[in-house]
Amino acid sequence: MLQRAVEGLTWFVTKILNMEVLVKKHSTSLPPPSPSSSLSSETKDDDDNAYGLSWRLAVEANNVGPWRTVPARCYKHVQSYIMGGQYQNDVQLIADQILAYAFHIPLSSDGFDAWVFDVDDTCISNINFYKAHRFGCDPFDSGKFNEWMMKGACPAIPSVLGLFKKLIERGFKVFLLTGRDKATLGQITTLNLHSQGFVGYHRLILRRGEYKGESASKYKSEKRKEIESEGFRIWGNVGDQWSDLQGFSLGNRVFKLPNPMYFIR
Template sequence: MARHRGGGDLVHLLLMLLLAAALLLAPAAAETEAEVAPTAPAQGASEEPEAAAAQQQLLPRPLVIDLPSAAASELGGGDGSGDEFPPEVRCASWRLAAEANNLEPWGAVPAECAAHVRDYVTGTAYRSDLELVARESAAYARAAPLGGDGRDAWVFDVDETLLSNLPYYADHGYGLELFDHHKFDEWVERGEAPAIPSSLKLYKEVRELGFKIFLLTGRSEGHQAVTVDNLKKQGFHDWDKLILRAAADRKKTATTYKSEKRKEMEAEGYRILGNSGDQWSDLLGSSMSARSFKLPNPMYYIP
């Protein structure tokens, strides 16, 4: 009995200690709850927004930075019109898009870019670009594996590829004016187009390497005699074939006309390893060459 009574006293003592601890901790808990508890809503106010706000306080808030309004134009954002850029930058972008064939078919140089195009084609940048194309073309020609059977061909366009019409375009706004076939034909008949020096050098090297040379031009057959004379006077000799537009080809696009002529070359057993032209229509289409080289020309576009 004494042992049993002692066990009860021990349990009683433990209960008293737990009660005392609870009484001591209660004030501190109350203070903590008061500090974190939201302020009670005013009478008549909805408790739901306050509860939602209290819940949001438990989550990290997003970091929001308001950029100055000028930041968009500095980054090239704007409204997409390009007006935030100076004319010289816009015109350089237009010329790049024209060379990359990213523009819709166009008939004339934009008025604000007339001076830009003039300065480009009459300056050192145009000559440097032409020379780079010629160097890359020559490097490819030297490395190309020829079959040794006389069937490896290189196709050259004529205008703005072998011969330059800059003297004509100098009198017609360097592409600012819409193309006039009659005026251009009068210029062609004079037979005064100078050679593009880098193209003449390439032409001679390609010929010496053993390529068969085809001159494929958009000029009409009526200009054959003056074209031959002009080319020879400028140092172009010993091509294998000069192809001009026949009457049946007049209504065809340049892409279609030149594709058909290249197909005829292939039908005759020629392998077209290289093609040089200033227009994408000189290069694209069917029966394309193994490698094509686009010369710069921001003055006009021929589909």
């Protein structure tokens, strides 16, 4: 009985709502967005999201050549990827993969088992900067980015901080290898890392003057080669840029963290 009463009332309400639509359709005031235009805007959002997914996958698999800005139609997708939690999920799964690998490595007692991490968007995050620059859709502004780095306010990427600590606990010597300029950014970078919990690493390597203008790939390869020539065995090499993971002296395995916001050669 109750069910039928509800059905009857629902039918009645639906009828009245339809009448309201008819009244609106025939009014002379400015029409609201029509169902067809809102549908096509939804379709556009779906298309842009599908495109964003494809573009991001292609970037992470290194299929896209050097790129300067995120395509404008990927803005919403990248924003929701970064701010909606999936970026963090993706980093966590990779950190889990790294740990699973690291804990099967037969460590020597000589203290020469090493691990290399990049710094920006590997250990500490620049998302707060990129949030204000349309997640990489705006052209890169090196002046503003320098100002941002000088604040020393990059937060730790939690999954990577956890991984970093576990690798040190396990006995690896951790090297942090960054393209940041030693003269101008050395002190603030050290402070930023320490304040975020990155303590106990073996060495922080910043870019000295003689490597100015060198590609990240070549500069980092040469630094890793130096680490190896000291006798270290690089078991893992972790970065958010393919230029962290290409060249020579790469280490036994490389791990690419996601970064759909910018590209460094």
